[in-house]
Amino acid sequence: MAPSSWIVTQYGGQIRCVRAGKLLGWNLVAVRAVVLVAMVLWLVAGASFAQSSALGAEEEILRLLNQERQSRALPALAASEPLQQAARKHSRRMADAHQISHKLSGEHDLTRRLGRETEHFDVSGENVAVAASAARAHAALMHSPGHRANILDSDYNSVGIGVVRSGGEIYVTQDFARLVEGSSVEQIENRVAADLNRQRRAAGNPTLRRIDAPELRHEACEMASHDRVNARVGLTGTSYQASGSVAFTAIDPAQIAGSLGGLPRRPARAFSVGACYQSSDSHENPVYWIIVVTYL
Numbered sequence: 595m596a597p598s599s600w601i602v603t604q605y606g607g608q609i610r611c612v613r614a615g616k617l618l619g620w621n622l623v624a625v626r627a628v629v630l631v632a633m634v635l636w637l638v639a640g641a642s643f644a645q646s647s648a649l650g651a652e653e654e655i656l657r658l659l660n661q662e663r664q665s666r667a668l669p670a671l672a673a674s675e676p677l678q679q680a681a682r683k684h685s686r687r688m689a690d691a692h693q694i695s696h697k698l699s700g701e702h703d704l705t706r707r708l709g710r711e712t713e714h715f716d717v718s719g720e721n722v723a724v725a726a727s728a729a730r731a732h733a734a735l736m737h738s739p740g741h742r743a744n745i746l747d748s749d750y751n752s753v754g755i756g757v758v759r760s761g762g763e764i765y766v767t768q769d770f771a772r773l774v775e776g777s778s779v780e781q782i783e784n785r786v787a788a789d790l791n792r793q794r795r796a797a798g799n800p801t802l803r804r805i806d807a808p809e810l811r812h813e814a815c816e817m818a819s820h821d822r823v824n825a826r827v828g829l830t831g832t833s834y835q836a837s838g839s840v841a842f843t844a845i846d847p848a849q850i851a852g853s854l855g856g857l858p859r860r861p862a863r864a865f866s867v868g869a870c871y872q873s874s875d876s877h878e879n880p881v882y883w884i885i886v887v888t889y890l
Contacts, residue, residue, distance in 0.1 A: 651757040651764050652678075654728040659745055659753065659768070662736065668748055674773060676712035677754025681767040683707075684722070685758040689765040694724055708769060709879040714776035715752075716845040719744045721768040728757070731766045744770055774846040779811070782847060782869045782882050789851040790865060790886065793858035802888065803864040805834065810868025814883045817841065818872035827885065834889040837862045843881045854886065862888035 660670040684707065687698050697703050702710075704720050721741045725731035735741035744750075750770040758765045777785065791801040813827045825841040838860045842853040857865070865888045873880045 648757040648759050648764065651728040651731075651759075651766075652755040655732055655755050655757070655766065655768070656753070658728070658732040659755075662745060666746060668746060669751070671750060671753040671770070674712065674752040674754050674771070677708065677752055677769045677771060677773075678756060679754070680708050680711040681754040681756025681769040682758065683756070684720075684769075685756040685765045685767045688722065688724070688767070689758040689760040692760075694722055694765075696720055696722060703878075704769075705878045708771060709873075712771070712773060714774050714845065715771040715879065716774055717749045717772040719747065719750070719770045721745070721766075721770075723766045724763050725766065726762060727764065728766075731764065735768075744768070774848075777847055779869045779871055779882075782850075782871075782884065783811075783867045785847050786850055786854075786867045786869070786884060786886055787865075790854055790857060790867075793851065793854060797858050799859065802862055805864050805866045805889070807866035807868060807887070810866050810885050810887065811870060812868070814841075814868045814870035814885050815872060817885070818870055818874050818877075818883045821874040821876055823883070825885065834864065837888045837890045839885065839887040841883075841885045843877065843883055845879075845881045847882075850884070853884075857886060857888055860888055862890060864889045 656671075656673060664670055684698075684701075687701060688694055691698055701707070704718060708715065708718055721735055721744050723731045723735055723741075725734055735745065745768075747770065750772055752771050752773045754767075754769045756767040756769070787804050794801055816827070817823055823841045823843060825839045827841070838855075838857055840853065840855045840857055844850055844853060865886060867884070867886045869885075870883045871880050872883060
């Protein structure tokens with residue numbers, strides 16, 4: 595996947611100066627009251643316009659982005675509310691700092707930011723830009739190789755567009771990800787059990803009886819705490835004679851079937867499985883830590 599990058603586009607602006615004239619025949623208090631009311635109405639209207647303008651820009655950027663993908667026979671990206679929330683927060687930070695960056699002072703990096711909004715993804719990327727309009731932002735991003743690669747990356751299935759208007763500029767964040775189905779630890783353990791016995795049947799071997807082993811779930815969490823996969827931890831502390839074990843991490847339940855190693859073909863009569871959903875030093879976004887042990 596191409597590394598994410600950013601671009602700043604420059605545009606010309608105009609400043610108009612209006613010469614003030616004299617106010618005649620008005621009570622000073624009344625004038626101040628009128629001016630105050632006008633200022634409040636102007637601020638409310640301005641805030642409402644900025645919000646609606648930003649929403650419109652988000653919709654336009656999403657439309658242009660998917661138009662580019664579909665013109666190249668790539669599937670459209672689904673709009674993700676959690677990704678959009680992450681993108682809006684980042685754009686607001688950029689607008690407040692008047693700075694374009696993927697990581698501003700006091701901010702986490704991309705995977706941690708996205709992980710706070712949506713936990714289940716295995717690929718992510720980000721584009722950021724500042725421009726005068728949605729169309730200009732899109733054109734600038736498409737003319738930058740790194741940004742273009744993110745927009746047209748077939749690994750992604752979802753995107754969140756966050757736009758914040760500041761003066762005559764819009765700050766834009768595009769957060770891309772491949773969102774995957776989230777499951778509880780119990781569901782993951784059941785998925786492992788089903789995949790293991792399905793593969794054993796396909797290999798012409800008898801299915802295995804499942805033995806409850808709560809200690810394996812504890813060992814799976816210990817792997818996460820030490821940030822190290824270790825299949826041997828499942829071979830001790832049991833009264834059963836172990837014939838084999840595997841340990842691995844996964845973010846997508848669909849990855850489990852391909853991670854069972856030789857267990858579907860190994861001589862065995864029973865098995866146990868333990869899983870833990872946890873982050874670690876090398877996995878800032880939580881992943882499933884899984885141990886499977888077969889017994890004679």
